Amino acid sequence: MLKTLDGALALLTRFTLREPTWGVRELAKETGTHHAVVHRVLATFAANGFLTQDSAGRYSLGMRLFELGQVAHRTFAPSDVVQPALDALAHESGETVFLSFIDGAEGVCTDMAQSRQQLRFSIELGQRFGLVAGAHAKAILAFQTDAVRAAVYREAGLLDTADIEARLATVRADGFSHTSEEAAATVGGLALPLWSRDRTRVIGSLAIAGPAQRLEGEAIPRLLDEMKKARDVIEPVVGLTR
Template sequence: MTLKTLDGALALLTYFTVRQPTWGVRELAKHSGVHHAVVHRVLATFAANGFLVQDAASGKYSLGLRLFELGQVVRKTFSPAEVVQPVLEKLAAQSGETVFLSWLDGHEGLCVGMVQSQHQLRFSIELGQRFALHAGAHAKAILAFQDDAFRARVLENARQRAQDQPALAAPDPAVIEPQLAEIREQGWAHTRGEAAASVAGLALPLWSRDQTEVVGSLAIAGPQQRLNEESVPRLLEALREASRRLEEVVGFGR
């Protein structure tokens, strides 16, 4: 298998997400633009090695236990659960809101840790959920500290998605860039109604161990009426305490 073939095969694997966990061969071929015969061979090969499983009734593929096994290795390497989870749980108790930890992965964010609020009215995000970096405090706390070319690529990707999906609003760089500059200056992000209607977010960037790159974020999210301007100073103090603890242990060194 050539490196180009391997690259294409791995690209197909990335289409399996929390929101789209199963794919049929022709369905994935149409979505990815890869010939269905190639998709069939790739998925069958992954299934033969335990990375995918095929449902006997529908013929569709989903992620296999081999990936779950490798995921546990990644989890223990990059975010030791015995340290990270108690930090998230303490922050959720202090804030009363949903708390989640995200990593930068390519030009998107990825939720890798989460504790739900105990309130009936709360913001929800799923572990393993990907998100665009141009909307929401959890996203902008990451995007604000990336270089000019990276930010431009993220906004262009969002603009292209908006063209393909008219229900999405295309981000305006003239509006977003001043917001990101303010986040860089103050060191934290607070947004209202961006990632979801009536939801506010407060987030801090997480830096690499050598303090040269922002590689993730720690965020609190909840209804706007609870996560308002008056609550920010108190929640920022709790966020900073939690982020210092996380930056000591998560495998963000680059």
């Protein structure tokens, strides 16, 4: 039974921002699962509101998952506290601000406040990203255990990890991460780690991203001061106590 459940959930996780809809045979081919099995699983999810099916027979995520997502979000990062803090930081910094949390070998953007400037960095809510590139990623990865970092490197296909390990050591020593044109051309980033409520582990990051030239030199200490104020508000209410 658990094996069946694992298989069903594996199919459900194929619905992503990049690939939000699937046909039965298409998903069967992608996953190597018999199409009859895929049909039964998707139909069951649809019958319970977790998926919807359009007139062409393609499936997409349903409102039941949206409802559960709202519950999870309010539990993990209550918007009445988090969003005003992000909005204030975006206003003070003039840049896009976003909150991310670790999920396995990846990070997920859960909350954001957009810059009002014409030239700005964009990230989508729910967007997943690898943990080896970008200030927002490194602020998370630097504080993970050796085993977690090794798993992330395997997922990213990194064989020589000496350089990134040295960079992460600097992040741990500094207490923040700064990158320039690492995750994307012309984009700079600045990020602080977010600790769990019991202070035992880093569960995410608070990041600012924008044109690299605006996140250099004298701007860094000023931005870090503003980010630390925002983190002091956000950190006590995000994540789980255990």
